[in-house]
Amino acid sequence: MASVELKGLTKRYGAAVAVDDVSLRVEHGQLVCLLGPSGCGKTTTLRLIAGFIEPSAGEIVVGDKVLSSPARTVPPEGRNMSMIFQSYALWPHMTVAENVSYGLRIRKLDKATIDAKLKAILTTARLEALAGRYPGELSGGQQQRVSLARALVVEPETLLLDEPLSNLDANLREEMRFEIRRLHDRYRYTTVYVTHDQSEAMTTADLIAVMNHGKVEQLGTPEDIYSRPRSEFVARFIGGSNILRGTALDANRLSIGNASVRSTGRTLQPGRPVALSIRQHEVGIALEAPRSDAENHLRAVVARQVFLGSARDYTVQLDDKTELRVTAPPGQNIAPGQAVWLHLPAEQCRALAED
Numbered sequence: 001m002a003s004v005e006l007k008g009l010t011k012r013y014g015a016a017v018a019v020d021d022v023s024l025r026v027e028h029g030q031l032v033c034l035l036g037p038s039g040c041g042k043t044t045t046l047r048l049i050a051g052f053i054e055p056s057a058g059e060i061v062v063g064d065k066v067l068s069s070p071a072r073t074v075p076p077e078g079r080n081m082s083m084i085f086q087s088y089a090l091w092p093h094m095t096v097a098e099n100v101s102y103g104l105r106i107r108k109l110d111k112a113t114i115d116a117k118l119k120a121i122l123t124t125a126r127l128e129a130l131a132g133r134y135p136g137e138l139s140g141g142q143q144q145r146v147s148l149a150r151a152l153v154v155e156p157e158t159l160l161l162d163e164p165l166s167n168l169d170a171n172l173r174e175e176m177r178f179e180i181r182r183l184h185d186r187y188r189y190t191t192v193y194v195t196h197d198q199s200e201a202m203t204t205a206d207l208i209a210v211m212n213h214g215k216v217e218q219l220g221t222p223e224d225i226y227s228r229p230r231s232e233f234v235a236r237f238i239g240g241s242n243i244l245r246g247t248a249l250d251a252n253r254l255s256i257g258n259a260s261v262r263s264t265g266r267t268l269q270p271g272r273p274v275a276l277s278i279r280q281h282e283v284g285i286a287l288e289a290p291r292s293d294a295e296n297h298l299r300a301v302v303a304r305q306v307f308l309g310s311a312r313d314y315t316v317q318l319d320d321k322t323e324l325r326v327t328a329p330p331g332q333n334i335a336p337g338q339a340v341w342l343h344l345p346a347e348q349c350r351a352l353a354e355d
C-alpha cells in the first residue's frame with residue numbers, strides 16, 4: 001500500500017477546465033472523499049488517478065513513483081488499483097463466487113490460494129450464503145457488496161469508488177455507508193471515494209475534499225468541514241447553516257441591520273461586506289430581551305415552526321430579505337407572528353472567506 005499524491009493536477013477539455021490545479025495527499029490507509037455537486041470534476045479526478053485519462057498539467061505520485069504527468073501516463077493495467085463504478089458491472093453469467101474470484105484467476109494464482117482468499121472476503125462481505133447465486137438473483141445491496149468484494153480481493157494498493165451507492169434506495173444506502181467504512185477499517189486500502197452526498201462523506205471519510213468548479217475548496221476532517229466551513233459554498237453545500245450578511249465594523253465585529261455581531265474566524269477589514277455562517281442549532285431563540293450587553297442579539301419574527309419530536313425547527317424573519325432557520329429544544333413553543341430575540345454566540349459566528 002502507498003500514499004497517493006495529486007500535485008497541481010489539471011485536466012482541460014478544449015477551453016473548459018474539468019479539474020483545476022488540484023493538490024491533495026491521501027496517506028497510506030486513509031479514506032478521502034471527494035465531495036461536491038454534479039459537474040465539479042470528481043469523476044474526472046478519479047479517472048485521472050486510475051490512469052484512464054492523461055492530465056493536461058500536474059502529476060500523480062503513488063508511493064515514490066510518478067504514475068501520471070503530461071509527458072507520461074502509466075496505463076490502468078500498470079497500476080495496482082481497483083475502481084468501482086456507479087453501475088456495478090457484475091458479469092451476469094457468473095456466480096457470486098466466480099465474479100469475486102475472477103481477478104485472482106486471471107492473475108493465475110493456484111487453486112488453494114484462490115479458495116482461501118475467496119472464502120475470507122466472502123465472509124467479511126457477508127456473502128457466504130450467496131456464493132452460488134447469479135447477480136440477477138441478488139438485491140441491489142447484495143450486488144454492491146459483491147462489487148466491493150471483487151475489488152478488494154485482489155488487494156489493490158489503491159481503491160477508487162465513484163458514487164458506489166447511488167443506485168441503491170435510501171435505507172440501503174445508509175446501511176452500506178457503514179459497511180464500506182467497516183471494510184475500510186478491516187483492510188485499510190488507500191481509498192478515494194467520490195460522492196455528492198454529504199452525509200455519505202461524513203460517515204465514511206477520514207478526510208473530505210469539498211470540490212467546486214474543478215477545485216478543492218476545502219480539505220478537512222468531517223468535523224472540520226461541518227463545524228468550520230471556510231467559504232459560503234462549503235457552508236451551503238454541507239447544509240444545516242445559516243448565512244448572514246453584514247458590513248465589517250472592525251477586525252472581529254460586523255453590523256447586521258442595527259445589531260453589532262462579534263465573529264470568529266478570519267480578521268475583518270472595516271467597511272467590507274462580510275458573510276458569516278452559524279449552524280441552526282447554535283442560534284438561541286427567546287421571547288425576553290437580552291439583559292444589558294445586546295451584542296450578538298438580533299430581533300426577529302417567527303414565520304413558521306415545525307415540531308420534529310426531538311427538536312423544534314423554526315424559520316424566523318430577520319428583515320424583508322433574510323430568513324434564518326433555528327433548531328430549538330422541542331419544549332420551546334413560540335407561536336408564528338411572535339417577535340423574538342435571537343442569540344448568536346460569537347464563537348459560533350464564523351466569518352467566511354470573501355469570494
Ligand code: ADP
Binds near residue numbers: 017018036040042045
Ligand atoms: P462530476 O463527476 O463531479 O459530476 P465530471 O468529472 O464528470 O464531474 O465532469 C467535470 C466537468 O468536465 C463537467 O463540466 C463535464 O461536462 C466535463 N467533462 C467531463 N468529461 C469530459 C469529456 N470527456 N469531454 C468534455 N468535457 C468533459
Ligand code: MG
Binds near residue numbers: 044
Ligand atoms: Mg461523476
